[in-house]
Amino acid sequence: MNIVITGANRGIGLELARQYLARGDRVYAAVRAPDKSAELTSLNESSGGRLIVRACDVANDASVNAFAATVTEPVDVLINNAGVRKKPDDFGKLNLDEAAQVFQVNALGALRVTAALLPMLRRARGAKIANISSAMGSIEGNTSGGSYGYRMSKAALNMATRSLAQDLRGDGIIAVVLSPGWVKTDMGGASAPTLVTDSAAGLIGVIDGLTLKDSGGYFGFRGERIAW
Numbered sequence: 001m002n003i004v005i006t007g008a009n010r011g012i013g014l015e016l017a018r019q020y021l022a023r024g025d026r027v028y029a030a031v032r033a034p035d036k037s038a039e040l041t042s043l044n045e046s047s048g049g050r051l052i053v054r055a056c057d058v059a060n061d062a063s064v065n066a067f068a069a070t071v072t073e074p075v076d077v078l079i080n081n082a083g084v085r086k087k088p089d090d091f092g093k094l095n096l097d098e099a100a101q102v103f104q105v106n107a108l109g110a111l112r113v114t115a116a117l118l119p120m121l122r123r124a125r126g127a128k129i130a131n132i133s134s135a136m137g138s139i140e141g142n143t144s145g146g147s148y149g150y151r152m153s154k155a156a157l158n159m160a161t162r163s164l165a166q167d168l169r170g171d172g173i174i175a176v177v178l179s180p181g182w183v184k185t186d187m188g189g190a191s192a193p194t195l196v197t198d199s200a201a202g203l204i205g206v207i208d209g210l211t212l213k214d215s216g217g218y219f220g221f222r223g224e225r226i227a228w
Helices: 011-021 037-044 063-068 095-125 148-167 195-210
Strands: 002-006 026-031 049-057 077-080 128-132 174-179 219-222
Touching: 002 095, 011 026, 011 037, 011 195, 026 063, 037 049, 049 063, 063 095, 077 095, 095 128, 095 148, 128 148, 128 195, 148 174, 174 195
Parallel strands: 002 026, 002 077, 026 049, 077 128, 128 174, 174 219
Antiparallel strands: none
């Protein structure tokens, strides 16, 4: 299969790329600065040509379109994983300009990439769009407050995914929201309970099992449904 992963230079994105390559898939890794990702470079050397690393800033229209032009094969799976979080973003300390930047990446970035790659998604049979969100994007699940910019951006991504599921159903394209859990990454921190290898393996398993009836769903990396 042909897999596109944004934000593939570290954390969950990097581990997703590693695991897809290990099972024989072809991976297009979209990253802001390809020359600064030593781990991707190492993966590339052992991939047998199945890893294609390209520059892509998901917050920039021209960059996204230039990346999409390099993807010349049907896209079976698009994983919109690129994301940022600015701190502090609690009430009274929130920098609205930074919150807008977070929104540009986390919510609108996924739409930019999806729109640019739509022709290649339509060329695949039963293509899947997996937008990596967070349980922190759940409105019902918000019982602790805070994290305004991050929570709002992920809630917006969730709503965008729900609309994509409706709009692309006629093309047979599946669109879902996935939460990777609280993972030991640079963003998640050392106290997170979930290993990145376990999260990525779980996400891949969920994606593999998706059917059109699941489109528009909000799932955790173990396959459980998350409340909107």
